[in-house]
Amino acid sequence: MIKTKKMLDISGRFLFVLGVLALTFVFAMFQGGKVSWTIFYSLLPFVMYSTFLFFYPFSEIKVKRSIRSANSQNSGKFLVTLSLKRKSRFPLLYTAVTEKWAEDDVALLAGGPFKRLFLFGFRKEIEWQYEIEQMPRGEHLLEGVVVEVSDFFGWLRKTKLIDARDTILVFPKMIDLHYVPFDTQYDRGTLVSLLNIVKDTTMVTGVRGYQPGDRVTWIHWKSFARTQTLMTKEFEDRRSQELLLLLDGRVSATFEEQVELTASILKEASSHQAELALMTTGLETSLFPAIQSEEQLHQALVHLAKIKPSEAEKTVSLVDFGTEFQHGGGIVLITAQPDWPFMQSVLRTAKNARSIICFVVMKGTGTTSIEVENAIQLARSEGVIVHVLGKEQFREAFKEVAGQ
Structure with missing residues (x-):
């Protein structure tokens, strides 16, 4: 539906341009005289440019986006560079480039729509850079770039959304906390705590005398064979x-x-x-x-x-x-x-x-x-x-x- 409406709009504008040319031609034929034909021939180049612009293929315009801060933190700076390239040197006059975000709130943070007006001329490439000072937390979607080209008098305007999707993920801002475990609970402890001390049985730090209740697997058998005294391994607390x-x-x-x-x-x-x-x-x-x-x-x-x-x-x-x-x-x-x-x-x-x-x-x-x-x-x-x-x-x- 939207595509049909756009086609009808630009077709109507093109018919208007042709109608203006036809009207001046009829006027010159019936009126005659140098002034009438001067008006017709003066208008002819502008109508011809509008005609060429009507048939100009927007498909040859390619968009490349470079994002410096694709995974930034909340309230951090966000820098984007847009590059528009094309193959031909057909002169484009008033070219408006608009970055299309899925969320309107992002445009408000930048102080207005992400829009820039260029005089493309015969150039094959133009570049545009913009910055958002404080990017909000969340997942933000860049849908593409809207390119709008107009003729000399604004009679004919062509608009196209060039698909260039990018997802921007802005993480929450992280503060350096002074993290301190709350209380300590040992193997036999009675304190209620989030922190548990357990024995890392892979790290033996020494031996001590055997005490009732020590596990059999903790006994240091080599020491017992030498001294005939039960000794228990000591482990690193983890x-x-x-x-x-x-x-x-x-x-x-x-x-x-x-x-x-x-x-x-x-x-x-x-x-x-x-x-x-x-x-x-x-x-x-x-x-x-x-x-x-x-x-x-x-x-x-x-x-x-x-x-x-x-x-x-x-x-x-x-x-x-x-x-x-x-x-x-x-x-x-x-x-x-x-x-x-x-x-x-x-x-x-x-x-x-x-x-x-x-x-x-x-x-x-x-x-x-x-x-x-x-x-x-x-x-x-x-x-x-x-x-x-x-x-x-x-x-x-x-x-x-x-x-x-």
Whole structure:
């Protein structure tokens, strides 16, 4: 339908141009005189150019796009270079080039449409470069380039969308957190913690005297053969941390800050060899049960780059993820709305969690509302550790928890 409308539009414009030429010719034939024929012959070159332009094939124009920041971070600079090439030297006059994005919001960030007017002339190639100062987080699609060419008087205009698709992935901005494990739990310990100390039986650091309860497999038999005294191998302690990050996917004023905090924790915790998992709620519940390799971390960050908030009434209830942490571990919940129905669903499905830490992300250092304060007090009464954070407090968030 759209193609038909465009064809009718340009055909109508071309018939108009021919009609103007025919009208001046009839006028010259009946009127006669030098002035009448001067008008006709003066108009003839412009009509001929419009005719050639009507039949000019846009298919010979090729677009090449060079993106300097294809995988940038939120609020980072984004630089694009467009190059238009063609084979012939047919003179093109007023040529408007427009970059077509699937999202109109991106054009608003640039201060207007991505449009540039060129006098192509006889050149075979033109180049255009533009920049977006602060690219928003998300997956953005470049659909192509719209090329519009006009004749001298704007009587004839040809427009074509040249397909040149590119996908731009902008990751959430990641902050360098001062990551501190909360408390320590040893093999025989009684502390509730996210951090477990286990024995790495592949790393023997020495021997000690046998104590009742030591495993038989830990006995150093060579020492026993020499001294006839039971000795037990000592192993290197290896820290491991089972940690689930749970991102509240409901719409909030601080949703972008919540995503940034989640991505920052993922990055820092993975560098501390934590056994990580990520869950996000929203229109769909997404779970990344094991984030141990660089590839798995990248997949989780890609998900955080694409995630969009959902309305509260459309948010899917949490699934039962307790079995994922049946051997212990803890949950870090990141939200802006610690309302009781949501917190209750977390508590109900996290029965195996050793502890739950809730980071409530607020704008600036403003005070929380009475509803939020009541929800926080109710969550604390159920054993949830709650901390209210502004963006400027993200770096020290774990130090505050570890200090408790």
